[in-house]
Amino acid sequence: MSIYAMSDLHGCLLFYQKMKEQLQPEDKVICLGDCGDRGPQGWETIKAVLEDPQFTYLRGNHEDMLIGAMQEYLGEDRHTAHSYSKVGATALLVYNGGIQTLNGWKDEGADSKWLNKLLALPFRYTYDNKDGKHIILSHAGPTSILYSEQEDLFTRDAICWDRDSINLEWPDEDEFKDTYMVHGHTPCWYLSKSWKPEDGPIYYQDGHKIDIDCGTVQTHAAYLFDLDNFDGGFLFTA
Numbered sequence: 502m503s504i505y506a507m508s509d510l511h512g513c514l515l516f517y518q519k520m521k522e523q524l525q526p527e528d529k530v531i532c533l534g535d536c537g538d539r540g541p542q543g544w545e546t547i548k549a550v551l552e553d554p555q556f557t558y559l560r561g562n563h564e565d566m567l568i569g570a571m572q573e574y575l576g577e578d579r580h581t582a583h584s585y586s587k588v589g590a591t592a593l594l595v596y597n598g599g600i601q602t603l604n605g606w607k608d609e610g611a612d613s614k615w616l617n618k619l620l621a622l623p624f625r626y627t628y629d630n631k632d633g634k635h636i637i638l639s640h641a642g643p644t645s646i647l648y649s650e651q652e653d654l655f656t657r658d659a660i661c662w663d664r665d666s667i668n669l670e671w672p673d674e675d676e677f678k679d680t681y682m683v684h685g686h687t688p689c690w691y692l693s694k695s696w697k698p699e700d701g702p703i704y705y706q707d708g709h710k711i712d713i714d715c716g717t718v719q720t721h722a723a724y725l726f727d728l729d730n731f732d733g734g735f736l737f738t739a
């Protein structure tokens with residue numbers, strides 16, 4: 502049995518299908534969020550991952566915006582990680598390429614069962630691998646979650662949205678020397694302009710942070726990152 506992570510398919514259902522062809526029935530995949538928006542089949546990709554028992558689906562900022570937009574459409578109070586104080590969640594989702602995803606849900610009757618499934622998604626997942634590496638997985642990978650298991654609005658907002666902690670150094674406390682953080686949210690080309698999908702995930706902050714977002718919608722590539730063997734895993738290209 503293998504356990505993998507993947508992230509940021511952004512409507513590229515094709516890569517979900519390619520991953521399914523690669524997986525053995527007993528394998529597990531942690532999906533680090535952002536299944537919808539920007540790409541061609543946002544709503545279909547979200548539904549496929551939500552309904553697939555092989556996948557553990559974590560909330561990304563695009564799921565967070567979609568939850569807010571669904572709640573705004575249904576006239577419910579918002580229960581999002583982000584406050585959306587300046588603009589509504591719907592406006593922000595549309596600005597970030599989410600109109601097709603939202604319309605996919607509306608065209609099928611705007612069923613609140615999907616909202617409830619999205620609301621139930623966890624924000625983080627931890628895995629202790631075969632080499633004794635303690636791995637924290639989340640969408641955005643904020644350094645702050647090293648210090649707290651607690652989840653409040655501030656922490657959840659950071660888990661879904663934070664990009665600033667990319668520039669921090671890995672803490673030198675002993676307790677974090679075997680800890681690794683695997684995340685998406687920030688395409689690898691944002692960290693290195695010369696990066697190409699064939700180069701693989703980017704390791705930074707002394708190799709403890711691992712960005713597996715290869716910018717699928719722009720690069721037409723996606724990773725399955727093997728959590729027990731960092732040198733294993735698969736690159737898929739269209």
Ligand SMILES: [Mn+2]
Pocket residue numbers: 535561562563640685686687
């Ligand atoms: Mn994101």
